[in-house]
Amino acid sequence: MSGHPAAPQGTPTAGEGLEGVGRAAPPAFLAALTEALGADAVTPGEAVPDRHLADWSGLPPVRPLALLRPRSTEAVSAALRLCSEYRVPVVPQGGLTGLAGAAMPVEGAVALSLERMNAIESVDAATRTLTAQAGVTIQAVQEAAAEAGLRFGVDFGARGSAQVGGALATNAGGNGVLQFGMMREQLLGLEAVLPxxxxxxxxxxxxxxxxxxxxxxxxxxxxxxxxxITRALFRLQPAPRARATLLAALPDYDAALALLGRLQSRFAGGVAAFELMWRDFVAASLAWQHLREPFDTVHPLLALVDLDGGSEAALQAELEEALAEAMEAGLVVDAVLAQSQAQAAALWKIREATAELPANMHPPVNFDVSLPMAQIGRFVQECRAALEVRWPGHLSVFFGHIGDSNLHLSIDGASIGGDAEAAEHLVYDMVGRFAGSVSAEHGIGLHKKPYLGASRTPEELDVMRAIKAALDPLGLMNPGKVFG
Ligand SMILES: Cc1cc2nc3c(=O)[nH]c(=O)nc-3n(C[C@H](O)[C@H](O)[C@H](O)COP(=O)(O)OP(=O)(O)OC[C@H]3O[C@@H](n4cnc5c(N)ncnc54)[C@H](O)[C@@H]3O)c2cc1C
Structure with a gap:
């Protein structure tokens, strides 16, 4: 028992259900934590700042038993050892930008924030590696890589707040996945503390x-x-020397797949983004942002493409040739090639309408699903038709990073009578039938627990539970999340 006080008699274990776990944690527990971590690293429940009471999921705030803010791996280890001895559950917290509710505090549990473990420990330009503590933000990792003339392979909107630990624990993706994969693919090494x-x-x-x-x-x-997770060792990527941006009008989904394949063959490793936008999304985006139609004619699909290469001139020339061939083959109907960064930004503005969703979709019911790439076009057709049968005249918009098999769908809540749950059942059932995943990027957390079975077989869930039981036999780590 390492000299720490023994668990109080009668303290319920997680196996007896979450009710009461940790609630009975005696003052001795907080005193032991304070002794081990230092007073400034332990904040009792009533004094926990509001920002630690909820994440970005929109769920109502929950006050934890205490907030722990250790400064070192040793302190995390000491904290978890004490939580284990006193049978107090632990919710790790990163930047709290998660959208699935996975970092929501649990009543009677401590919240363990990594925010003070925020050092970039080393950047090695020669071997293109970077070591960071778990509380470093993704933006700080990107900046440290850039200072060394390199880049980090993952980027997403919450970069300024999301932390290394949280981004790894959710296997975050976003921009760059097409070239470099998700957080998992950036990882060379990891330090973690067991419960x-x-x-x-x-x-x-x-x-x-x-x-x-x-x-x-x-x-x-x-x-x-x-x-x-307390520390991570990442691989870094060479920085691109030139980038070209293209908006292409396409006749149908099969043309989109064929165009992506051609570009990936021609610009090996250079296709940085291939964002597909269906007409419903483009029309909404243009209307919400008061933008002009990018082409004279309305097209069913637009692809926004970023390409990385060695020099501006060579990239532009090669892209023009590739485009001419794609038009000849009937894969591209019309296209705009950005001639400056400002033009590229203007093209990207159409895709960035996602920031307008909350203000325009009363409220939006958002989906972030994965599907076998070949099936995405058919899924969109069938899903839109099924929504229309159920809610005639409804408003939905489809867009996605199809090169990553990732489709987004947002439905105007008011246009489906506010019945978000019915829409979720409809969409996730269909995702299950298409052998897709109910969560491409954001994780399961609390939000998607009811639908996990649509993407995992009972046998897979059994194995996940067995791994959980082996590493966390008392069930203290982030209880009630994913499948708990
Ligand atoms: C504007 C915006 C844009 C976004 N865009 C994207 C996107 O493009 N792609 C994408 O994938 N996600 C995106 N997200 C979701 C979110 O940013 C990611 O899920 C991110 O990885 C969460 O990191 P975080 O540090 O905020 O983690 P938190 O929200 O604090 O925690 C998330 C999960 O990680 C666990 N955790 C946190 N730290 C640790 C640790 N050190 N050890 C173990 N577990 C830990 C928590 O318990 C929780 O389960 C976006 C969110 C916002 C608000």
């Missing part, structure tokens, strides 16, 4: 390491249910 306080120091800077299970990946996408 009983043991530290797994897996920070080995080698790509090749076939020595059994790849344990670090267990913590990626686990949404804090298996342990606490």
């Amino acid at each position: 009983d306080g043991r530290v797994l120091p897996m920070l080995r800077p080698m790509q090749k390491n076939n020595t059994g299970y790849d344990l670090k990946q267990f913590f990626v996408g686990a949404e804090g249910t298996l342990g606490v």
Whole structure:
């Protein structure tokens, strides 16, 4: 028991249900935490700042038993050891930008914020690697990479607040996935602390390491249910020297797939974005942002493409040639090639209408799903038709990073009588029938728990529960999230 007070008699365990777990935590628990971490690292429940009471999910705030803000891996380890001894559950918190409710505090549990573990420990330009503590923001990682003349492979809107630990625990994606993959693919090494306080120091800077299970990946996408990530070792990418942006009008979804394939073959590793926008999305975007139609004719699909290359002139010339061939083959009907950064930004503005969704969709019911790439076009048709049968005249918009198999759909809440739950059933059932995933990027958290079974078989869920039981036998890590 490492010299710490034993768990009080009768303290319920997580196996007895969440009711009461941690509620009975005696003052001795907080005193022991204070002694181990220092007074300024332990904030009792009533004094926890509001920003730690909820994440971006929109769920109502919950006050935790206490907020812990350790400064080192050793302090995280000591905190988890005490939580284990006193049977107090723990909710890890990063930048609290998660959209699925995974970082929401749990009554009777401590919230463990990594915000003070915010050091970039090293950047090695020669081997293109970076080591950071879990509380470093994604933007700080990007900036440190840029200072070394390199870039970090993942970028997304919440970069300024989302942290390394949270982004790994949700396996975040966003821009760049087409070229470099999600957070999982950036990871060379990881340090994590198990719920009983043991530290797994897996920070080995080698790509090749076939020595059994790849344990670090267990913590990626686990949404804090298996342990606490404390440090990460990332691979970095060369910075691009030139970028070209193109908006192409396409006749149908099959043409989009064919165009993507051609561009990926021709510009190997250079296709940085391939954003597909269906007409409903484009029409809404132009109306909401008071923008002009980009082409003389209305087209069913637009693709916004970013390409990276060695020099502006060579990239532009190669792209013009590729476009002429695609038009000849009937894959592209019309196209605009940005001639400046300002023009590229103007084209991207059409795609950035997502920021307008909350103000214009009363409220929007948002979906972030994955589907086999070949099926996305058919899914959009069938989904739109099914929504129309159920709610004639409804408003929905479809768009996505189809190169990553990722489709977004937003429905105007008012146009479906506010019945978000019925819409979720309809869409997620269809995602299940298409063998897709109910969560492409944002995770399961609390929001998508009811639909996890649409994307995971009972056998898969059994294995996930067995891994959880092996690493967290007391069920203390982020209880009630994902499948808890
Ligand atoms: C404007 C906006 C744009 C977004 N765009 C994208 C996007 O393009 N792609 C995308 O994937 N997501 C996106 N998101 C969602 C969100 O930013 C990501 O899920 C992000 O990875 C969450 O990181 P965070 O640090 O805020 O984690 P939090 O929200 O604090 O936590 C998320 C989960 O990680 C766990 N966790 C946090 N830190 C740790 C740790 N150190 N160890 C173990 N578990 C931990 C928490 O318990 C929780 O389960 C967006 C969100 C917003 C608000």
